[in-house]
Every structure is written in C-alpha cells, then in structure tokens.
Amino acid sequence: MAPVVVLMEPGDPSLQAITLARTFGDPVHAVHSAAVEPFAPDALAAILQRAADDLGAAAVFAAGTDRGNDVMARLSARTGLPLAANVTAATPGQPVRLTRQRWGGSLLEEAELHSARPLITVAPHVFPVANGEAPVEVDVQPYIAALDPKDLAVRVVEHVEPPGGGVSLAEAKVVVSGGRGVGSKEGFAILEDLAAVLGARVGCSRVVTSAGWRPHTDQVGQTGTKIAPELYIACGISGATQHMAGCKAAKRILAINSDPEAPIMSLADYTVVGDLKEIVPAITAELRAVRGTSPPNPPRLRGGAEA
C-alpha cells in the first residue's frame, strides 16, 4: 500500500481523519499545522504538496475544520487536484466513491472523486478517534527551508484574545435558546433568568440575529455556532434545517413552542406546548423552589441595558 499524508491540528477531528486515512494507505505520515508558526496556510499547502510528492502519497487528508478546509483548498488550487470537503464515508478506488455533507450536514451527497491523488477533508465527529500506531512524522525542515517567500505573505500577524466572562456558547453544558417566538429583544429577559439559574448560556436562531435582537455570537446554526451541550432548550424556535444543523449534536433537546406542528416538536427529545412567556418563568420559579433558599449557582446578572 502506498503511504498517505494527513494534516494534523490539535484536537479530535484530526485523529478522526486518521481513521479514514488508514483505509486509503499505509503508513500514515503527519504534517502538523504548527510546523509553521505563526500559522501560514499557503506555506502549509506547499509543505503538504512537497511531502505528498516525495512520499508518492496515495491521498492527502485533513480534518474538515476551518483551517483544514482552508489549507486543503489551497493545496487543491496549487496542484490542480480536486478536493472533496467534509466527507463522511469514502472507499478508495478509481474513482473514489464518497459521501459528503451539504447544508452543514442536513443533506448528504454521494459523489465520485476522479483524481490521481484524492484530497479529502473529513467531517468532524463522524469517525472514531484513531487508536494504535502513531503516524510517522514528516521531516518538514527541508521543506520549510525551501519555502517561496510569497507562501509566507498570508500569515497570522496578531492574535486578539476573546472577551472574558463566562463559558463560551460552544462549550456550555446547557444552552437556553430563543427564536422568533420570543417576540423581541426584551423578550429574552426571561431566557436570561432561566439561564442564570441553570448556569447556562443564552443562544438564539438566525431570525433573531437578522432582526438585531441578539449579537451573531449567540447564534446557533449552520452559519452560527455548532454546539453539543448536555441540554438544549429551544424556546419559540421552529426547527429550520439551518438551525438544526447547529444543535443536532446536543445530548438532549427540550422544545417549548406554541405550535405543536412546528418541525422542532418532532426533532426534540422532550416537548412542552404552550406560551413560552408563561412556561419559561414557571420553570425558573420551579428550579428556585426545588433549590430552596440557597441556590448553588447564584444568578449572575449580565451587565447592560436590559434592566
């Protein structure tokens, strides 16, 4: 079997990419995204190109992350080889038969990839993390020494730290999210109260950010943040595919909606039908009552105008 090359980033998605890569060749050779610091995607594409050529690689893989897709598209452009992004299944051959995600995973495409050297990014959280033998490290020093200066023109020149304060939407264990049914910017106050009692983050649907009720950083969905909390509480959210693409990895979904026929009511684990303006405060009050007078997570009020 010919070898394969994998672009490795920190985190599980790259280890999942190795699982698919092993079905295409042996051994697996690794080029780390940290090989060029600060991050310089054209330089990484150049290194992958040289490594794949020198090894006679059967295929090149990366995780379907922002950086993985970015570097692989650059590799594809500079080599003239086609790229299949966010693949969920693939069988080697001529052509490669594969399945890939469309619409943020709401639709699957079966396709044929006709290529002398398939370039594939692997959709995160589909394959198990590879165990067993570690990949062979590619000696990148000669390739770095031979880099064309123009491949270093695009590089990270500064890093801005995130604003402090609380857990991020992507990492929150519980997310209390609101959609069109919340009705207004001010309507989110009752969701904020419930989130405070639960130590949760507030999220929202795309309709809400488009209306300017919440910042885009709160948006859960295909074009917002993809989350996988223990519990997702969807209040007044219809369950459009754009939204479900962002929350379908949640362990449990509780939908609160006045319309029992809303799509989300059949996509959730638990449902409550009715007016969220009554139900959400009732849940908050019930939680406070159950916890008695000394709540373990005293509510922290968010600063700002919604007094």
Added chain:
Amino acid sequence: MKILVCVKRVPFTGGKMVLNVDSTALETRHLGFTISPHEECGVEEAVRIIEAGGGESVVLTLGPGEAVEQLRDAMALGIDRAILLQTDGAEWDGEATAAAIVEAIRADEAASGPFDLIFFGNESADAGGYQVGLRVAHALGRPCATGLKAVKVEGGSVRCEQDTGAGRDVYVLQLPAVVTVKEGLNLPRYPSVPGRMRAARKAVATVTPSRTESHLRLVKLAVPGGGGRRAESLGTGAAAAPAVVEMMRKAGIV
C-alpha cells in the same frame, strides 16, 4: 476602490429537505431563493467600503437566468452593477465555477481596471465545497484569507480577523486581495424601496461561460435519518414546569 462580490443563489430550505424524483437535487418548486448567508455580509461590507471611501462595487454570480433576482437584491443594497455567468441551471463544481469566475474577472479588469478587493463567502450554504474563493485567488496570484468576521481596508492593505473559537487571528494582506467572509461580519441592511427602484435600472452584463470537466461528480443526494429522538411530551403550559425540572434532575443537570 473597485470591489467585486461573488454570490450564490440558494433556496430557503425551511424545516425539511425534499428531493426531486431522481434524488439529484432539492425539490425547489415551492421554495424561495436568497443570496447564500455568508455572501449577504460580503455584499453589505462592499457597499459600506464604497460608501465610506468612494469607488465602484460589482456583484457577480454563476447560475441560472433566475439568479438575476439575487443580483438585483445586491444592487438594491447599493452595489453599482452586476455580472451574470449564466448556466442552464445544472450544478457546477468548485473547479468549474472558479475557472469561469477567473475568466470573467480578467475580462472585467481588462475593460475597466483591476479589483482592489474581491469578496466570497467562506462556503456556500448548499454545496459547501470550501474552495471557490481560494481557487480564484490562486489563479489570479493574489493573497487570500478565509472565514473572516472583520475586514478593514487600511491604505494599501486590508486587515482581516478570523474567529478561532478562542479569540481572533489577524492577517494583513496587501491589495489587491481576495477575502472569504462569514455571517456575523456585519448585520446586512434591508433594501429600501428607492434602492429597489434604482436596482431595476442598473446594468447586468450576461455572459455564457464554457464549463470545464468536473472531477467531483454528484451521484445522488440523501436526507440523513432523524436524530432518533423520541419527542416525549412533558405537558402543556406552565403546569409542565415540574416535569421539566424532574427531567433535568434525572439528567444530572440540576
């Protein structure tokens, strides 16, 4: 400044994906269409840059004749003119799309000067190939940064901010450059009635590009199975609160 924004016409999918009879495309007869969300923000950003500093903005799409609707939508927000690369409606892969766009850019630049900045969406909402902008940048020999949440022209360069999940990475590209952006870059305005009226009179140049061979060929589409969730009712109205809290307790959340 001369700025180009490349956009894609995509359907509003609503709550359910429905395929055509041979499962090769979405059934779109009953669906409306829009500019793919990331690119809506590209349009808004281009309009803002030209409003602030002067110049010309152009919108381009590759798609069926009906895609002129999306070009008019962009012009209603303030884009000056449009280029339609008209197809028969069949889907083009990333390679073929990029090749046609590169040819159109070269023709426009030969006629009316170079684009200082070219916007793409990071990935289209439908096909999600993650490559057209980078392919165009490579073919033109211009620097490209992707997935941007902030773009600021500063003299002869553009400062680009990319969300990493743990803060932002900053790139500074020399112009002319190509950027691919994500929703959240800005909050796009709604078109005004006068804007719509002006858009109806703006120029749309139509070109029929030739299609290069596809190496990634769609065989068929499939709607993935549901999450296997059970949709258990916990009740109706405020009276459901104790059942909700009991569910949370069993799940170890409270």
